[in-house]
Amino acid sequence: MKKYYSFLVLFFVGLAVSAINPHDYFTWVLEVFPAVIGMCVLVFTFKRFRLTTLTYTFILIHCYVLFIGGHYTYAQVPWFNWLRDALHQSRNNYDKIGHFMQGFVPAMIVRELFIRNEVVKSRGWMPLLIVSVCMSISVLYEFLEWFVAIISGESGDAFLGTQGYIWDTQSDMLYATIGAITMLIMMAKYQDRQIKNDPR
Numbered sequence: 213m214k215k216y217y218s219f220l221v222l223f224f225v226g227l228a229v230s231a232i233n234p235h236d237y238f239t240w241v242l243e244v245f246p247a248v249i250g251m252c253v254l255v256f257t258f259k260r261f262r263l264t265t266l267t268y269t270f271i272l273i274h275c276y277v278l279f280i281g282g283h284y285t286y287a288q289v290p291w292f293n294w295l296r297d298a299l300h301q302s303r304n305n306y307d308k309i310g311h312f313m314q315g316f317v318p319a320m321i322v323r324e325l326f327i328r329n330e331v332v333k334s335r336g337w338m339p340l341l342i343v344s345v346c347m348s349i350s351v352l353y354e355f356l357e358w359f360v361a362i363i364s365g366e367s368g369d370a371f372l373g374t375q376g377y378i379w380d381t382q383s384d385m386l387y388a389t390i391g392a393i394t395m396l397i398m399m400a401k402y403q404d405r406q407i408k409n410d411p412r
Contacts, residue, residue: 216258219268223251223275230279235288242360243282247275261328264406266399267320274317277310286310311384314353315346315391320403322346323396327407343392350388354381 227244234240250271254263263271280289286307296304322345323338325331332338358381 219272222272226276226279230283234283235285239285240282244278247278263324264410266403266406267324270317270320274313277313281310308387311387312391314350315388316395318346318349319392319395323403324407339396342396343389346392347389350385354384
């Protein structure tokens with residue numbers, strides 16, 4: 213149980229640090245909100261359905277990606293400003309890391325749910341269904357960004373984070389799809405071992 217408490221401690225430490233003098237608190241709340249909601253769901257369901265250590269680890273990594281984006285805004289993360297200038301890019305591309313993780317981590321969660329609950333009997337169909345679920349999550353998030361930008365006006369610009377790139381929404385969904393596919397290619401066998409061996 214100690215390792216699970218460690219995850220909680222690391223989560224709240226990251227959340228607290230990201231809340232110290234962020235770029236603006238409105239954007240910070242919008243960016244970290246999914247992490248907070250996700251953590252509440254995981255705590256609430258912990259006794260009934262405990263995920264593997266591998267999945268919890270990547271969920272925590274994803275939370276930290278959100279915390280960093282919330283603190284600086286995705287368009288102003290310093291390391292990626294440096295990368296933009298060094299590589300002569302036109303924009304800060306930290307948001308693409310966020311959207312890649314938006315596909316990678318949900319794919320890990322969905323795959324574990326599918327396997328352990330025997331949702332899909334045929335393993336052949338599983339990759340297609342997992343990627344489809346992750347793409348749907350990405351689309352819903354883009355709808356959320358659009359809705360927030362409409363109701364909040366200029367205050368939502370930092371949350372939307374297009375940085376003048378007209379294909380930002382489409383590329384966000386592409387990166388989430390790539391993230392989901394990457395997870396299936398790179399982590400599926402390791403996740404299978406974790407599901408088999410991780411004590412419940």
